[in-house]
Amino acid sequence: MLEWVEKEKKGMNVNNDSIEGQAGDNEKVNGLSSLYTERAKGMHASVIREICKLIARPEVRSMAGGWPDPQTFPAAKIAEIAAELFTEKPESVLQYGTSEGYEFLREELARFVKRRDGIDVAVDEIVLTHGSTQGIELAARILLEPGDVAFVGLPTYFGGSETCAGYGAELVGVPLDDYGMIPEALGERLEEAVSAGKRPKLVYVIPDYQNPTGATMPVERRRAMVELANRYNIAIIEDNPYRDLCFTGKPLPPIKAFDTEGRVVYLRSFSKIFCPGFRLAMAIGETDMVRKMVIARQFEDCCVNSFGQYLLYEFVKRGHIDEQIEINARFYKEKRDHLLALLDEHFPDTVRWNRPEGGFFVFVHMGEGFDSEEFLHEAVDQNVAFVAGPPFFIDDSGRDTFRLSFAQLGMSEMEEAVAVLGRLLKEKTK
Amino acid sequence: MLEWVEKEKKGMNVNNDSIEGQAGDNEKVNGLSSLYTERAKGMHASVIREICKLIARPEVRSMAGGWPDPQTFPAAKIAEIAAELFTEKPESVLQYGTSEGYEFLREELARFVKRRDGIDVAVDEIVLTHGSTQGIELAARILLEPGDVAFVGLPTYFGGSETCAGYGAELVGVPLDDYGMIPEALGERLEEAVSAGKRPKLVYVIPDYQNPTGATMPVERRRAMVELANRYNIAIIEDNPYRDLCFTGKPLPPIKAFDTEGRVVYLRSFSKIFCPGFRLAMAIGETDMVRKMVIARQFEDCCVNSFGQYLLYEFVKRGHIDEQIEINARFYKEKRDHLLALLDEHFPDTVRWNRPEGGFFVFVHMGEGFDSEEFLHEAVDQNVAFVAGPPFFIDDSGRDTFRLSFAQLGMSEMEEAVAVLGRLLKEKTK
The missing domain is CATH 3.40.640.10 (Type I PLP-dependent aspartate aminotransferase-like (Major domain))
Known part of the structure; x- marks a missing residue:
């Protein structure tokens, strides 16, 4: 969720609501917007908040956030x-x-x-x-x-x-x-x-x-x-x-x-x-x-x-802490293995991804011409979420990439989510 | 304590230790000091840390901080x-x-x-x-x-x-x-x-x-x-x-x-x-x-x-929370009353202070020529602490003032502290 809210700063190609309350520097208006620093004026309000709300719905399988699995909490x-x-x-x-x-x-x-x-x-x-x-x-x-x-x-x-x-x-x-x-x-x-x-x-x-x-x-x-x-x-x-x-x-x-x-x-x-x-x-x-x-x-x-x-x-x-580190490393390794197996099973053969030796993330490369933000919208419509690549690239490249977190979803939820993504990708790359 | 550390920024008239690690902008040195922003270079390291350590000694009666009395914690x-x-x-x-x-x-x-x-x-x-x-x-x-x-x-x-x-x-x-x-x-x-x-x-x-x-x-x-x-x-x-x-x-x-x-x-x-x-x-x-x-x-x-x-x-x-507010307000009122009575008893007649209707602080005015920072050092030597006035004044005035908090000390400790201050003040104003 956090990252979704942050993502708003990158400004996706959705109309944003930063218009409200804007005013010239010397103009008096309700509120403080005429007093904002230049930098604060550039901070965009949540364009992604609607998607954010969608993700908050319990039926959405989110592979978006870098949030740990609460099962690991001691x-x-x-x-x-x-x-x-x-x-x-x-x-x-x-x-x-x-x-x-x-x-x-x-x-x-x-x-x-x-x-x-x-x-x-x-x-x-x-x-x-x-x-x-x-x-x-x-x-x-x-x-x-x-x-x-x-x-x-x-x-x-x-x-x-x-x-x-x-x-x-x-x-x-x-x-x-x-x-x-x-x-x-x-x-x-x-x-x-x-x-x-x-x-x-x-x-x-x-x-x-x-x-x-x-x-x-x-x-x-x-x-x-x-x-x-x-x-x-x-x-x-x-x-x-x-x-x-x-x-x-x-x-x-x-x-x-x-x-x-x-x-x-x-x-x-x-x-x-x-x-x-x-x-x-x-x-x-x-x-x-x-x-x-x-x-x-x-x-x-x-x-x-x-x-x-x-x-x-x-x-x-x-x-x-040392016990917990052992427990968590084993726990997330199983989840990584699960995700990698699911990707092998469900994703089209042309798609590339890495095999991380730790952490939370698998990064997917689709290849030239793919639009991960469009794909994200399609996925969210099917109750699956992830983070599209561009926010990670300061030059706004990486449109053909997206990040999957294996940290937060349970095993069967992950299976459902990857199956949905695989089906959508196969339809797109047909 | 916090405020004491903050106070360091105001730079008391003690030699400070910000010299270490200073270097010209383009000079390579160990550490990062040559990379600091102008503002960071102006941040002074703790000149007051020794007094801070003194206050941390259990025998010191501190009326310095704006810390609540732990007795009130629910x-x-x-x-x-x-x-x-x-x-x-x-x-x-x-x-x-x-x-x-x-x-x-x-x-x-x-x-x-x-x-x-x-x-x-x-x-x-x-x-x-x-x-x-x-x-x-x-x-x-x-x-x-x-x-x-x-x-x-x-x-x-x-x-x-x-x-x-x-x-x-x-x-x-x-x-x-x-x-x-x-x-x-x-x-x-x-x-x-x-x-x-x-x-x-x-x-x-x-x-x-x-x-x-x-x-x-x-x-x-x-x-x-x-x-x-x-x-x-x-x-x-x-x-x-x-x-x-x-x-x-x-x-x-x-x-x-x-x-x-x-x-x-x-x-x-x-x-x-x-x-x-x-x-x-x-x-x-x-x-x-x-x-x-x-x-x-x-x-x-x-x-x-x-x-x-x-x-x-x-x-x-x-x-x-509403119960707690009642409890705390009564609790600190008693402490205020206690401090005001002690000030009446121990402080010289020429000294002025206010009668706050809430909060934690009594502010003392000594009158022209008094040096509250010097007085602070004398008080700390006698194991009593407070905050001298100048840090509260952006124009560095207020040398004849100091702030006493009635929040943190117990009743008998407060009595001891005020008695010490009163004795020192009477000696000074003799």
């Missing part, structure tokens, strides 16, 4: 810890917290990161954020001035690119292949930007089970990203919400593990391995950058909710 | 509702939410606002925010461009003024008297700004039990504020976290009640009447403005934590 353990917290320390868990996040939690999370990612992180290099969304936002706020250049994947999660654009950055797309963002392509674009007298500031990248492509970046590429960042004096925003949902073996080290000059801001979310309901994530970065993020967040939301922080602390300290 | 009721929620709908309360906030919650809150403030609010005129801090932030983001003029009280809560400054607004101070912001003074400054070819955009105002002065604005002034906003085509950000903590009779109608053209963004927090631990607040505004805030927040934090929203819904629906 509700019993959360309930147990919550009962203890409300009884034993209500004065703390119901009170304001510190802007960095509680020190004891950051200490516990430093151990978690050491254990899972193999990197040493000091407590002062961690700030709790209200979802990784806030991590992206804070980093962009500190690094981006109008006209700065931000590099993003083609395609990439639109939350990252839109946030950078929101601070006035010029977005430059960097192509991806089956192994994620291509460092050579990034290098060329950096060189072009510098030659053109522009100021490159950061690259936003999702190295593990990328959103939307599902691609995993090999170690050499991770290292190459850091080398480019060092050479061109830019930051890397490493958004990595899915890395623990690794279906075979162990996840590769994060890009942060190769960071030699403190250039990587590494965002690690608990939404997919714990639950999204408390908006818990952390940003890991060099001490001074983290300190800036802490100060900036004072005027954004003060602090992450204390109850969630205490809950996460207990959940991690008691070792539940 | 922990048993929260625990009961939480247990039900985790059992009955874990799939919802642990999942992502919508960016506006749940519709059923906004419906319930519309009834709450009707009941308590006497105003009719539609569901689409409400957005849940992560504390009123986020409400200020979102409004500022949508309304303020560099060079726009924002009017704030002299004094005012620095969260409001700093957030506006963070968007590049020019801040103009408007004097307060015992009845809050003076509309005539605002009118003069609006006229001056317009005459100087500037673009006034908003006034940030706290009409009830103002922070830091404790002053309450009479009805005529509220109406006059709206008239000025209409005449000069500006917005009013009405920050009203304390209004339900009314010690005698009923609170006056909010400024929003007099809003004829949809110009007031009314921020209503649950931190002081429920608890701060879930960061729950709402912003009420004209539909289009609220829609912009919803879109903007998509890229800031996506949504307020779902668990907190469900909890608040049940707490309000079951009528607990």
Whole structure:
């Protein structure tokens, strides 16, 4: 749902309702629209809200959102810890917290990161954020001035690119292949930007089970990203919400593990391995950058909710998080296998898709001439939803692609949904 | 504590540690400091953190923060509702939410606002925010461009003024008297700004039990504020976290009640009447403005934590909130009475302070030549803390003032603290 609402910003080819309340700058009207900043005026109200409402109907099988399956939520353990917290320390868990996040939690999370990612992180290099969304936002706020250049994947999660654009950055797309963002392509674009007298500031990248492509970046590429960042004096925003949902073996080290000059801001979310309901994530970065993020967040939301922080602390300290990661990885692997089998069965032979080694997403390529947004409307008419490709491409390409999430639907619902999509595709490609 | 960390931005006359990591724009250094925006470079790291650490020591009696007394937290009721929620709908309360906030919650809150403030609010005129801090932030983001003029009280809560400054607004101070912001003074400054070819955009105002002065604005002034906003085509950000903590009779109608053209963004927090631990607040505004805030927040934090929203819904629906408001108002009235009696007893006769009719704060005026920041250091040495005046004044005046909160300390601790302050003041004014 969230992503659907976000998608509105990309403005699909549907008439939008941003006309209402518009007025010239010096004209008095009811409401505040004549006072909006230029950027706010450009924010379009929900053109997609009708589809959004359709998806909210219980009969719709949605493969759209990046929402986890509620079956994975460790509700019993959360309930147990919550009962203890409300009884034993209500004065703390119901009170304001510190802007960095509680020190004891950051200490516990430093151990978690050491254990899972193999990197040493000091407590002062961690700030709790209200979802990784806030991590992206804070980093962009500190690094981006109008006209700065931000590099993003083609395609990439639109939350990252839109946030950078929101601070006035010029977005430059960097192509991806089956192994994620291509460092050579990034290098060329950096060189072009510098030659053109522009100021490159950061690259936003999702190295593990990328959103939307599902691609995993090999170690050499991770290292190459850091080398480019060092050479061109830019930051890397490493958004990595899915890395623990690794279906075979162990996840590769994060890009942060190769960071030699403190250039990587590494965002690690608990939404997919714990639950999204408390908006818990952390940003890991060099001490001074983290300190800036802490100060900036004072005027954004003060602090992450204390109850969630205490809950996460207990959940991690008691070792539940590591068990939960195992459970979730197995769970989503089964779902991926199921989806891949269904695609083999139902989709036309001409269609291509990837086999993600983790995460939530399969990315489908239809081939020249296909219109995924038109297809989406047809699918929604048949009570099936997904995300069409264009919002993931800052150059509005990718019309022949769409993203399927295997995370949220149950097995039989997924079967029904894929059967519908397969039938529609076969009719279209006949 | 929060405010102490914020206070660092005002830069007390202590050497600060922002030197570290500074470098010219084109110079490569470890870390990202050469990439910071001009504004981020101006964010000072904690000069006050040592005092902050002192305050964190259990022996310090702090009258500094605007934190509620944990005794008021309805922990048993929260625990009961939480247990039900985790059992009955874990799939919802642990999942992502919508960016506006749940519709059923906004419906319930519309009834709450009707009941308590006497105003009719539609569901689409409400957005849940992560504390009123986020409400200020979102409004500022949508309304303020560099060079726009924002009017704030002299004094005012620095969260409001700093957030506006963070968007590049020019801040103009408007004097307060015992009845809050003076509309005539605002009118003069609006006229001056317009005459100087500037673009006034908003006034940030706290009409009830103002922070830091404790002053309450009479009805005529509220109406006059709206008239000025209409005449000069500006917005009013009405920050009203304390209004339900009314010690005698009923609170006056909010400024929003007099809003004829949809110009007031009314921020209503649950931190002081429920608890701060879930960061729950709402912003009420004209539909289009609220829609912009919803879109903007998509890229800031996506949504307020779902668990907190469900909890608040049940707490309000079951009528607990109204009981809790009664309890809290009585509780803080006793504390206010206690503080006022202690001030009478311990403070020198030459000192002036107000008698707030609600909220958390008493504001002390010492008179010409007094240095409240020096006094703060002396008090902290004696294990007592408060907030010195200057951070509340954008023109750095108010050196002879300080703010005492009666909210957080227990009765006997408060007595000890005021006795210490009284002794120090008598020594100083001898």
